[in-house]
Structures are given as C-alpha cells and as structure tokens.
Amino acid sequence: MNDIHNNSLPNEDQCCSHNHNHNVDAGGDTSKYKIYLPAIFSFVLLMAGIVFDYLDVEFFQGVIRIIWYVVAYMPVGLPVMKEGLESIKQGDLFTEFLLMSIATIGAFVLGEYPEGVAVMLFYAVGELFQGAAVKKAKGNIKALLDVRPKSAQVLRDGSYKTVSPEKVHIGETIQIRVGEQVPLDGVLKSDKASLNTAALTGESKPNTILKGDKVFAGSINLNQVIEVEVSKEFKDSSISRILDLVQNATSRKSKTELFIRKFARIYTPIVVVLAIGITVLPYLFVSDYVFRDWLYRALIFLVISCPCALVISIPLGYFGGLGAASKHGILFKGASFLDAMGKINTLVLDKTGTVTLGIFKIKQIKTFGLSEDEFMNYLMAIEAKSTHPIAKAIMHYKDKAVFEAEDITEIAGQGVQGIVQGKIVLVGNTTLMETHNISVPEDLKRIVESVVLVAIDSVFVGFVVIADALKIDAKDTITKLRAVGVTKLMMLSGDKDSITQQVASELQISEAKGGLLPEDKLHEVEALKKNSKAVVAFVGDGINDAPVLAVSDIGIAMGGLGSDVAIETADVIIQTDQPSKIVTAIKISRSTRAIVWQNIALAIGVKLIVMILGAGGLATMWEAVFADVGVAFLAILNAVRLQRMHWD
Incomplete structure (x- = not known):
C-alpha cells in the first residue's frame, strides 16, 4: 500500500x-x-x-x-x-x-x-x-496504459538487434513482428499494416494504415512483419506521455x-x-x-x-x-476536470477534425451520357499521379485506375488536361470549362463544397462533389448533448463560412461562424465566458485551437493521441476521435x-x-x-x- x-x-x-x-x-x-x-x-x-x-x-x-x-x-x-x-x-x-x-x-x-x-x-x-x-x-x-514494451528490434550494421527502447534514436528503423507491441512512435516504412490500438484508444476494431502514416507506441501489430522509422524518443512517445498524464x-x-x-x-x-x-x-x-x-x-x-x-x-x-473514463478512451488531466465536466452547459465545437473527419471524401457523383463506373475510369486515369488531397479522395473510389493517361498538362488555377483512350479529357473547375467553351449546369455554382468537373472531347460528362465528411456519430452527438443539458451549442471554424454554415445546418446547430483565425475563436469564447452562469467547454484539434483550449473552462482535444499540443493544452483528451465520447465524459462526471x-x-x-x-x-x-x-x-x-x- x-x-x-x-x-x-x-x-x-x-x-x-x-x-x-x-x-x-x-x-x-x-x-x-x-x-x-x-x-x-x-x-x-x-x-x-x-x-x-x-x-x-x-x-x-x-x-x-x-x-x-x-x-x-x-x-x-x-x-x-x-x-x-x-x-x-x-x-x-x-x-x-x-x-x-x-x-x-x-x-x-x-x-x-x-x-x-x-x-x-x-x-x-x-x-x-x-x-x-x-x-x-x-x-x-x-x-x-502501461503497455510500453521492454525491448525493440532496431536495424544496426545491417541486422536487427534487440535493445531497450530508451536506447533507440530518432531516425533509426525498428522491426515489429506479428503479435508484438510497437515500442516507439514512428512512421510506417512498410506498404501497409493492421494494428490493434485498443490500449490507446479503447477501440477494439483493427486500424489499417498505409506507408508514410504515423504509428504509435503501444499498438499491437496484427498481420505481418512491419518496419517503422522512429520519430520520437521513448520518453516522448505518446503512450509514455499519456501514462504519465494519467x-x-x-x-x-x-x-x-x-x-x-x-x-x-x-x-x-x-x-x-x-x-x-x-x-x-x-x-x-x-x-x-x-x-x-x-x-x-x-x-x-x-x-x-x-x-x-x-x-x-x-x-x-x-x-x-x-479509470472508467480511461476505459472509454477519455483522459482527464485531474479529478478537478472530471468534476467540472458534468457542469458544462455551453459547448463550442471546431469543425474540421472535430465533427468532420478532416479528410476529403467523395460526397456525390453525377454523370451525363456515361455510366458512373466509366466516368470514374476516365477521371481516375487523369488523377492517378497527382498528390493533391482532392485527387487522393478520387483515387479512393476503387483499388486502381483501369485506364492510363498520356500527355498530362496542368493548367494553373484551372485544372488538368490529358489523353485517355485516345480522347482529350479535361478535369478542373468552371473556369477551365469556360476557357474551352464548354457549357455546364448553372446549379453547380450553388454547391459550396469542392466540385471537380469533367469534359471528354469538349463535351461536359459530369462532376464529382468532394467534401470533408461528417463523423459517423456527429449528428447523434448533438442530439445527446442537448439531452444531457448542454443548452448552448456553437460552431467556430477557420473553413469558409458557407461550408461551416452547411455543416452546422446538417447538425442542427443554430449558431455557427466560419472564416475565423485562432484569435477570432478566442474572442468568441471569451465573450461567452462573460456570462457568469456559463460553464464553457471548447472542443478542437489541439493545434490551431490551443489558445481557445487554454482559455475555456474545459478544453477538450479530439484525437489527442497524435497531437503533442493537445496533450499539453487540453484538460480532457478524447483518444478515439469520436465526438460522442464528450457525452460519455459528461455522464461519467x-x-x-x-x-x-x-x-x-x-x-x-x-x-x-x-x-x-x-x-x-x-x-x-x-x-x-x-x-x-x-x-x-x-x-x-x-x-x-x-x-x-x-x-x-
């Protein structure tokens, strides 16, 4: 004892x-x-x-x-x-x-x-x-949380050697076998990996990541031997810092x-x-x-x-x-914050990465004269070699492009032109279409999200709407927050005001402001705090929102596992990246x-x-x-x- x-x-x-x-x-x-x-x-x-x-x-x-x-x-x-x-x-x-x-x-x-x-x-x-x-x-x-491995397989002098994780340096390559825990934070060097992150996030569902993605210490490698390039020392790894925090x-x-x-x-x-x-x-x-x-x-x-x-x-x-909160992937920095969480009556939400996934996804595909599959084959051929986030979203439509593009030319500020199956394919915005005298439907101009237009041999054949998708539990979370007594909900975002308003409308949040800088968000939260009866919580990603997290009565960081700033600044960390865990935290409190x-x-x-x-x-x-x-x-x-x- x-x-x-x-x-x-x-x-x-x-x-x-x-x-x-x-x-x-x-x-x-x-x-x-x-x-x-x-x-x-x-x-x-x-x-x-x-x-x-x-x-x-x-x-x-x-x-x-x-x-x-x-x-x-x-x-x-x-x-x-x-x-x-x-x-x-x-x-x-x-x-x-x-x-x-x-x-x-x-x-x-x-x-x-x-x-x-x-x-x-x-x-x-x-x-x-x-x-x-x-x-x-x-x-x-x-x-x-005390799942830190006692050893690491590090590549030195052409072979893997077993050493203590404390002795592995940033930039070195480590190997993790099937069933072993990842000993240090790093970046995946192998093509892909399937990891069990239950010890970190409370989620039992395996997480599949690709080459170049972040890997966190404490995850368990499930399928095949993988290699990871170390990005943090053992004492600074996410799992070590979270354990110390708890x-x-x-x-x-x-x-x-x-x-x-x-x-x-x-x-x-x-x-x-x-x-x-x-x-x-x-x-x-x-x-x-x-x-x-x-x-x-x-x-x-x-x-x-x-x-x-x-x-x-x-x-x-x-x-x-x-302990109960930790089991649900929620970390409180102290009993005082656990105590205060249940008193929240005003909640301010960031948009990107908080109620949305923070990554582009295809929201709508509309074609004219072509089947959707054929339309996407032409579009994917043009976008196959691009590294733009919108191109990556399009390439997620299926495993790989069926056609190959030739003579690809980028037109600055407008889009891309290339030849696919002997046909000239234009992919870009309305300006690109107007430049080539291609007419497009008027109602396209009313869409606030990113729209990719496609023309084949000077004929407009369709468009794809790309948007930052809502998290699965986002709508349900707003309903449940009101049910547990959060009387005022507000969304503040640095994204375009039109997009912010649309997301807020989908979630039935009446107050929303977009196009804000970090200091603008800070002023908004400070204004809310002037009401002596308001207990204000702010939910953000913990990076751009650090000042607001610090000034609010309760600062809540989403996806804090990968964000050092979140761990340092927030009072509560939602490791699972699920907004619904805010409701869980209030109930536990x-x-x-x-x-x-x-x-x-x-x-x-x-x-x-x-x-x-x-x-x-x-x-x-x-x-x-x-x-x-x-x-x-x-x-x-x-x-x-x-x-x-x-x-x-």
Whole structure:
C-alpha cells in the first residue's frame, strides 16, 4: 500500500497508511495475502477468547485473560500506535491513529478487553479493504496504459538487434513482428499494416494504415512483419506521455476532495475535545455521575468519529471515475476536470477534425451520357499521379485506375488536361470549362463544397462533389448533448463560412461562424465566458485551437493521441476521435459526483446518528465499530460501481 499512498493519496490525512510497511506487490501472489495474516491471527485469538469467556473456562481468568487479549491486540494495534507516534513527531497530533489508540487502550483500562481488540481488529480490516479498493482503482488506470514494451528490434550494421527502447534514436528503423507491441512512435516504412490500438484508444476494431502514416507506441501489430522509422524518443512517445498524464491526474484534487481534507483536519481535534467533554462535563450536572460509564461513552464517540471512511471514499470515487473514463478512451488531466465536466452547459465545437473527419471524401457523383463506373475510369486515369488531397479522395473510389493517361498538362488555377483512350479529357473547375467553351449546369455554382468537373472531347460528362465528411456519430452527438443539458451549442471554424454554415445546418446547430483565425475563436469564447452562469467547454484539434483550449473552462482535444499540443493544452483528451465520447465524459462526471456525494452523506449521516446514540449511552462500542466498518465497506462498494457502469 505504500505505493498507493505515495503516488495517489498524498497527505490524505495519512488515512489507511498503517499498512505502509507491507509491500503488497513484492514476491507475487503469496505476499498479497501476507498483509492479512496479522488480522487473521488477531481474529482467531479474539474469537477463542470470547468463547472461553462465554464458557467461563477456569484457566481463562485474571492475568492469563489479560495477556491473551493483549497478544490478540498487538498485531493490529501496534502498527496504528506506531503511525500515531510518527504523526505526533511530525506535528500532526489529531489523527485517526490517535483516536483509535485512545479508544482501544481506554477499553482495556475499563476491562473491556474483547471490545478493545475488536475495535482495532475491525478498524484494521476496514483499512485493508479500503487499501485494496484504492489499489485496484489505481491499478485499473495504470493497466489501461502501461503497455510500453521492454525491448525493440532496431536495424544496426545491417541486422536487427534487440535493445531497450530508451536506447533507440530518432531516425533509426525498428522491426515489429506479428503479435508484438510497437515500442516507439514512428512512421510506417512498410506498404501497409493492421494494428490493434485498443490500449490507446479503447477501440477494439483493427486500424489499417498505409506507408508514410504515423504509428504509435503501444499498438499491437496484427498481420505481418512491419518496419517503422522512429520519430520520437521513448520518453516522448505518446503512450509514455499519456501514462504519465494519467498517473499525475490522481494527484490533482477536486474541490470536493480538498474540502473534505480541510474538514477532516478541523473535525478530528473537535471530536477529541468533545470526547473529553463527554467524560468530564457530566460531573458538574449529573448527580449519579460514574466516571467509568462516561469514559466508556466517550470512547464509543471516538471510535465512531474516525474520519477515515469519509476521507478515503472521496478519492476512491474519483479514481473510479478516472479509470472508467480511461476505459472509454477519455483522459482527464485531474479529478478537478472530471468534476467540472458534468457542469458544462455551453459547448463550442471546431469543425474540421472535430465533427468532420478532416479528410476529403467523395460526397456525390453525377454523370451525363456515361455510366458512373466509366466516368470514374476516365477521371481516375487523369488523377492517378497527382498528390493533391482532392485527387487522393478520387483515387479512393476503387483499388486502381483501369485506364492510363498520356500527355498530362496542368493548367494553373484551372485544372488538368490529358489523353485517355485516345480522347482529350479535361478535369478542373468552371473556369477551365469556360476557357474551352464548354457549357455546364448553372446549379453547380450553388454547391459550396469542392466540385471537380469533367469534359471528354469538349463535351461536359459530369462532376464529382468532394467534401470533408461528417463523423459517423456527429449528428447523434448533438442530439445527446442537448439531452444531457448542454443548452448552448456553437460552431467556430477557420473553413469558409458557407461550408461551416452547411455543416452546422446538417447538425442542427443554430449558431455557427466560419472564416475565423485562432484569435477570432478566442474572442468568441471569451465573450461567452462573460456570462457568469456559463460553464464553457471548447472542443478542437489541439493545434490551431490551443489558445481557445487554454482559455475555456474545459478544453477538450479530439484525437489527442497524435497531437503533442493537445496533450499539453487540453484538460480532457478524447483518444478515439469520436465526438460522442464528450457525452460519455459528461455522464461519467455526473455519475462520479453523485457517488462521491452519496458516500459523503452516508458517512456523515451514519456517524452523527451513532455518535449521538453513543454519547447518550444507547450504543455500545460493538455497534460503533460495526457502524464505522460498515459505512466504509458500503462507500467502497458504491465507488467500485463506477467501474461496472455503461454510458455509451
């Protein structure tokens, strides 16, 4: 548990830390159970002692009985008292270790030996359960991303050698065999590859990439041996940076966590003072005052007032939320952003790469006098050797061109001319057609997307509309955002205003502005933030939109896996590149907040009731300890629910 508290729960009032000396991980599975041995030993002796008391066994009297219960107490009590002393040395007097030590030693002084052992035993068991739950939550987060390979096959001196990924340099070539993980970020040198990127994006569907495309560390090679040219050092690879980001996220406290920590620091000394008051003040007002009875009530008060269940259940809830989000390909940079995500009521969207794919695709093909297939054969022949994005979109129509073009001539600002199957083929814009006195339909001028016109032997034969296609889940996302309470939606884009308005219309977003520079977007978001009731989130690609991501209440980067700027600037990173994950993030945030506040209400409510009953002499120490452990256990079960919920 030491690693849990040092990395994940810094200064969490040292709650649950009396297990620090046990290394849960060391020695594999066997040592996992060693931490339970002291509690098991104490439990066996306690049960045996209670049986001996009940049967009134002759030898179990006087000193023997005291020694028996002292021995039962030591395995679970000494670590707590040790932590209490360490806390006092560090100037932190009022901790739950002090409360439990006073309560249990007091029980022994009063002769309530079984109760003294039971209080400390169940406290220890509760801590073990809480520690295991925290470790599991932490482990779930880390396991999702800690997929960094331990070795790399790098090409040196004409052969591949196995080295540590840290020793591979930028520009070197690495080989990844079938079933192996990609150890470093790079560019694919092989013709194509099929990769499983589930560890990075949460998507199980294989991703096919082509030569020259980016490859990310942590992907798994599925089909054939591939070669990759390294573009980043190991420490800068996307998976390393994301893992570091997630690990650090747990140390960025939400306002709720910070409040509870401050509350516990004030609450604990107040409880100690009240316990002293319960012991001595009745002497002034009660005629039949019995010191022993009132001390016993004060000890019950101390047991039930232990704040550990309250303090640990809050970060545990946020761990659950962060882990659940990671499983869905959503990375929060801290619990504070997870907390804030559920409060969003105003969402501003970039267009390209956010709600659209950011790549050209054929949207419409219209032919006159030719079949579509024959028309595309002529067009693809002309575009086959072009590297223009529009030409690439056309070439995706089918595997390869059937015809070959000759004498291709580029006409600046207008298009291309070539000879295909002995016919003169013109491919370009309306200016090209007008220059060659070829008439085209008037309604073509009203199309706002890119239009490629084709003429064969001076006869107009058709056109292709090329557009940046909407992402599959874009329309559904807008509907769901409104359903979860996002009242204001706005689109801001650097693309032409006519195209921006058309995309916004398709998505039923009423407010949209195009032709904006990054500083224009910044001004628009700042204007929205002037409304004190607005909680503004901006969703962008994390590069041109970095200033807006930084100034918004919540900055959300789409496809952040491949964007360094996104990881640096955004508060939330959607690794799957799906806008629908914004809705998932909002739902996870709200579920996490609900569970955290349920735990707070449960812990405070039950404790107050039993504290009042204990101070009034209506609850025994047995009821107090069961109430405390029960509250902690219920809080843990409630927090763990986050890992099993479904939001998509």
